Amino acid sequence: MATGIKIAVVGGGLAGxxxxxxxxxxxxxxxxxxxxPVKRSHSVCAQGGxxxxxxxxxxxxxxxxxxxxxxxxGDFLANQPxxxxxxxxxxxxxxxxxxxxxxxxxxxxxxxxxRRFGGTLHHRTAFAGASTGQQLLYxxxxxxxxxxxxxxxxxxxxxxxxxxxxxxxxVCRGLIAMNLQTLDLRAFxxxxxxMATGGPGLIFGKSTNSMVCTGSAxxxxxxQGAKYANGEFIQVHPTSIPGEDKLRLMSESARGEGGxxxxxxxxxxxxxxxxxxxxxRNYFLxxxxxxxxxxxxxxxxxxxxxxVCIEGGGVGGENQVYLDLTHIPAETLTRKLGAILxxxxxxxxxxxxxxxxxxxPGVHYSMGGLWVDFEQRTNIPGLFAAGECDYSIHGxxxxxxxxxxxxxxxxxxxxxxxxxxxxxVERGSSETNGIHAAExxxxxxxxxxxIRQTGxxxxxxxxxxxxxxxxxNVTVVRYNDRLKATDEKxxxxxxxxxxxxxxxxxxxxxxxxxxxxxxxxxxxxARVITLGALNRDESRGAHYKPDFPDRNDERFMKTTIxxxxxxxxxxxxxxxxxGLIEPRKRxxxxxxxxxxxxxxxAKKSGLPVPDGAAQVPTPYTEQKPQNVGREATWVKxxxxxxxxxxxxxxxxxxxxxxx
Amino acid sequence: MxxxxxxxxxxxxxxxxxxxxxxxxxxxxxxQYTETFTVPYRRNLNVIxxxxxxxxxxxxxxxxxxxxxxxxxxxxxxxCGICTxxxxxxxxxxxxxxxDDLLLAGGGNTITLEPMSKFPNVRDLTVDRTQMFDHLKQTxxxxxxxxxxxxxxxxxxxxxxVQERYAYSRCMTCGCCLEACPQYYDDNYIGPQAIAxxxxxxxxxxxxxxxxxxxxxxMGDNGIQNCGNAQNxxxxxxxxxxxxxxxxxxxxxxxxxxxxxxxxx
Numbered sequence: 029m030a031t032g033i034k035i036a037v038v039g040g041g042l043a044g045x046x047x048x049x050x051x052x053x054x055x056x057x058x059x060x061x062x063x064x065p066v067k068r069s070h071s072v073c074a075q076g077g078x079x080x081x082x083x084x085x086x087x088x089x090x091x092x093x094x095x096x097x098x099x100x101x102g103d104f105l106a107n108q109p110x111x112x113x114x115x116x117x118x119x120x121x122x123x124x125x126x127x128x129x130x131x132x133x134x135x136x137x138x139x140x141x142x143r144r145f146g147g148t149l150h151h152r153t154a155f156a157g158a159s160t161g162q163q164l165l166y167x168x169x170x171x172x173x174x175x176x177x178x179x180x181x182x183x184x185x186x187x188x189x190x191x192x193x194x195x196x197x198x199v200c201r202g203l204i205a206m207n208l209q210t211l212d213l214r215a216f217x218x219x220x221x222x223m224a225t226g227g228p229g230l231i232f233g234k235s236t237n238s239m240v241c242t243g244s245a246x247x248x249x250x251x252q253g254a255k256y257a258n259g260e261f262i263q264v265h266p267t268s269i270p271g272e273d274k275l276r277l278m279s280e281s282a283r284g285e286g287g288x289x290x291x292x293x294x295x296x297x298x299x300x301x302x303x304x305x306x307x308x309r310n311y312f313l314x315x316x317x318x319x320x321x322x323x324x325x326x327x328x329x330x331x332x333x334x335x336v337c338i339e340g341g342g343v344g345g346e347n348q349v350y351l352d353l354t355h356i357p358a359e360t361l362t363r364k365l366g367a368i369l370x371x372x373x374x375x376x377x378x379x380x381x382x383x384x385x386x387x388x389p390g391v392h393y394s395m396g397g398l399w400v401d402f403e404q405r406t407n408i409p410g411l412f413a414a415g416e417c418d419y420s421i422h423g424x425x426x427x428x429x430x431x432x433x434x435x436x437x438x439x440x441x442x443x444x445x446x447x448x449x450x451x452x453v454e455r456g457s458s459e460t461n462g463i464h465a466a467e468x469x470x471x472x473x474x475x476x477x478x479i480r481q482t483g484x485x486x487x488x489x490x491x492x493x494x495x496x497x498x499x500x501n502v503t504v505v506r507y508n509d510r511l512k513a514t515d516e517k518x519x520x521x522x523x524x525x526x527x528x529x530x531x532x533x534x535x536x537x538x539x540x541x542x543x544x545x546x547x548x549x550x551x552x553x554a555r556v557i558t559l560g561a562l563n564r565d566e567s568r569g570a571h572y573k574p575d576f577p578d579r580n581d582e583r584f585m586k587t588t589i590x591x592x593x594x595x596x597x598x599x600x601x602x603x604x605x606x607g608l609i610e611p612r613k614r615x616x617x618x619x620x621x622x623x624x625x626x627x628x629x630a631k632k633s634g635l636p637v638p639d640g641a642a643q644v645p646t647p648y649t650e651q652k653p654q655n656v657g658r659e660a661t662w663v664k665x666x667x668x669x670x671x672x673x674x675x676x677x678x679x680x681x682x683x684x685x686x687x
Numbered sequence: 688m689x690x691x692x693x694x695x696x697x698x699x700x701x702x703x704x705x706x707x708x709x710x711x712x713x714x715x716x717x718x719q720y721t722e723t724f725t726v727p728y729r730r731n732l733n734v735i736x737x738x739x740x741x742x743x744x745x746x747x748x749x750x751x752x753x754x755x756x757x758x759x760x761x762x763x764x765x766x767c768g769i770c771t772x773x774x775x776x777x778x779x780x781x782x783x784x785x786x787d788d789l790l791l792a793g794g795g796n797t798i799t800l801e802p803m804s805k806f807p808n809v810r811d812l813t814v815d816r817t818q819m820f821d822h823l824k825q826t827x828x829x830x831x832x833x834x835x836x837x838x839x840x841x842x843x844x845x846x847x848x849v850q851e852r853y854a855y856s857r858c859m860t861c862g863c864c865l866e867a868c869p870q871y872y873d874d875n876y877i878g879p880q881a882i883a884x885x886x887x888x889x890x891x892x893x894x895x896x897x898x899x900x901x902x903x904x905x906m907g908d909n910g911i912q913n914c915g916n917a918q919n920x921x922x923x924x925x926x927x928x929x930x931x932x933x934x935x936x937x938x939x940x941x942x943x944x945x946x947x948x949x950x951x952x
Binding site: 049050053064065067068069070072073120123124126127128129130131132133134135136137138139140156157159162163166170171173174176177209238239240271272273274276277363367371374375377486488489531532533534536537538539540 | 696697713714729731732733735736739742743744745754755757759760761762763764765766767768769782783785809810813816820823824827828829830831832834835837838839840841843844845846849850852853856857859860887888891893894
């Protein structure tokens with residue numbers, strides 16, 4: 029029995045808190061680092077809900093269908109085993125949050141209510157009003173505070189990770205972080221490190237992400253040898269509210285609850301939207317995709333909206349389309365979508381209950397991230413990753429309401445995996461042999477040089493230019509010549525960033541030094557995203573090249589792996605595990621074509637679908653997850669599962685069976 | 688379709704530029720002073736984007752090169768609570784403070800930005816609200832889970848109860864209620880936010896089972912009896928949380944517990 033295990037968790041959003049809670053519950057110590065107080069993490073921005081096939085509506089939903097929808101929505105780029113495991117665990121995750129007191133919306137019977145989201149035909153999304161991420165994050169925040177009070181979790185809020193501490197064998201032994209008030213650097217010794225730092229949206233300048241979502245810490249790992257996978261897959265959310273400082277998200281739940289996207293047939297129509305008769309409106313999504321209508325997956329909705337606007341068909345000929353909820357009673361809207369409608373009203377001024385919203389796509393989520401195996405281990409021993417900062421679940425495109433569940437799943441797998449590793453790792457004398465001090469010194473020198481450095485460049489200007497180039501050329505539609513030009517621009521910006529001067533002579537709590545360090549790291553990741561896109565000559569999920577409009581499974585049903593080198597990212601490709609569901613063409617124009625995952629495949633996956641058509645469940649059984657082959661693979665001691673097989677044994681058996 | 692006045696009132700004759708009068712402080716306990724910056728007017732400008740503009744090239748209205756003002760920001764959607772400050776004398780989030788609205792309400796073309804006054808002022812417009820999170824520890828606002836393993840669904844609840852709890856669950860610990868509370872100074876009172884969280888957990892069927900521990904958390908020297916019923920909190924709360932209702936209900940519970948609780952021990 030190993031004693032005194034300490035695990036550092038970097039990031040206090042949903043994934044980080046989920047991992048911290050599991051580790052503390054297993055009796056081990058956690059150092060939890062976060063740039064902002066954990067309760068202010070970006071997870072609060074998730075609006076729509078969390079997916080789990082609970083089948084309360086009697087639609088015959090099952091974890092297998094969730095699995096199939098996720099893999100299909102991700103255009104067959106995700107390794108299937110972890111996706112399957114997530115979908116299996118999803119109902120139990122929702123129930124756990126239910127027990128933690130999340131105020132999920134209810135049915136008249138007092139059961140959990142579910143709504144529909146993009147990319148599925150089932151009501152599978154549990155929600156708490158229209159601010160579900162906030163409630164889920166707070167529930168975990170409360171549980172972690174409970175462990176903090178018990179002395180198991182030490183929070184370091186207002187600390188930013190700068191680098192990993194690696195020993196001579198490239199084994200992770202801790203990390204270096206900076207106190208954002210004093211700029212003091214400190215080495216954190218740890219048996220294992222879990223990265224849970226979220227996405228890199230700020231690389232695109234304005235996005236739906238929070239201001240902490242720079243990807244900086246992940247980029248630091250990448251520059252120290254961690255593999256970065258599928259970087260080019262960036263989700264652009266179809267509906268955001270353009271703003272001066274950011275693009276504010278208009279949740280998919282607006283469409284889930286019946287919101288309709290349209291433009292006036294005459295773009296120059298001067299009438300207000302409410303005065304334009306039905307016959308003169310073009311509901312272009314419903315027309316082209318009768319089965320899914322406004323609820324096609326995000327990449328498709330984004331491209332269609334983008335296309336309409338590029339062709340001059342946007343409202344007033346501008347980059348905007350209407351998202352219309354006015355046909356739904358105002359009272360229903362307030363109850364189901366109040367929080368997001370308030371955001372629109374607050375920042376735009378018009379009341380969406382009575383006036384169609386004007387929206388446009390915005391950068392939203394990175395499907396790519398640190399490469400991890402099926403137990404959330406990166407290629408660096410002792411370094412784990414979970415949540416948006418890992419690449420494992422969403423393939424080429426993420427389905428709505430799958431992010432929250434993937435964050436929690438990632439944290440719940442990473443925690444026991446890290447504990448398992450920490451129990452068995454040879455400690456050596458890493459504390460005394462000076463590797464922490466050496467890395468600390470290296471980081472201090474970087475800071476010192478940065479502060480001394482003089483030049484005429486402005487770091488915020490460089491950030492803006494990077495954002496504009498990335499948004500213009502590396503988002504919805506991609507062309508190879510423009511991608512090449514973007515990479516050249518990024519090289520120029522990297523060069524110019526060596527000549528920035530810190531424009532703040534007061535270093536106490538300054539934003540200038542942290543931002544300068546983030547900028548350098550963002551530029552590195554920007555190249556990974558751009559070159560990954562340049563190399564991938566096909567169209568798949570969120571990655572779309574008009575010159576290569578088809579998916580090319582033969583060449584590119586592969587994970588892109590980027591490894592850092594001083595000159596340029598080194599790209600290689602790894603086969604995708606598609607052993608459970610055979611890849612098929614993605615087509616959302618018809619409802620039936622989608623159901624092509626065969627019963628045989630379902631059986632093989634261990635998640636068989638119910639025989640016959642959807643049935644109304646019998647009373648008192650509808651809250652139980654249907655057809656879950658086994659119980660969720662985690663329990664209190666992090667070892668055993670209910671049917672007597674341990675997590676590790678299970679994984680071993682799965683691996684064995686695969687061979 | 689509807690004739691309601693649903694279009695936003697806009698500034699009719701917007702000025703060319705807007706002045707921001709900003710409270711500055713170099714570090715904790717250093718003296719406070721103000722500097723004024725001028726930003727070109729743009730429609731849809733909010734306080735944060737104005738600050739970003741100033742940060743890029745910090746020169747005061749009088750042409751003096753200075754340090755960039757420091758403030759906190761994160762989600763910019765008024766859901767993380769971090770960017771709270773006092774704007775034109777009123778405490779609120781700076782991300783959702785639109786310049787147009789501020790000028791419409793205040794007249795003139797100057798906007799003043801000050802840090803919240805009830806918390807340690809770290810630098811310029813940033814404050815340290817650690818004490819608010821400490822109050823959440825003191826009041827034990829969590830459900831005592833048996834464990835995080837799969838034990839099936841939680842208790843059934845009516846949508847009505849859920850809706851009241853949902854209102855409390857939206858508290859983002861921003862501190863507006865404490866800033867506005869006349870009773871709150873030098874961290875002498877756990878304040879409306881912590882009490883609302885007690886109410887939030889005490890309403891839950893499982894949370895009810897450990898209600899007493901939370902009630903004890905609100906009954907100390909810094910507890911609920913410090914409320915002077917000024918009701919400022921509920922007026923400034925950006926999430927429209929029924930704070931006074933939470934105080935009323937919790938106070939009632941605490942009183943009963945204070946009178947008869949010992950019988951159960």
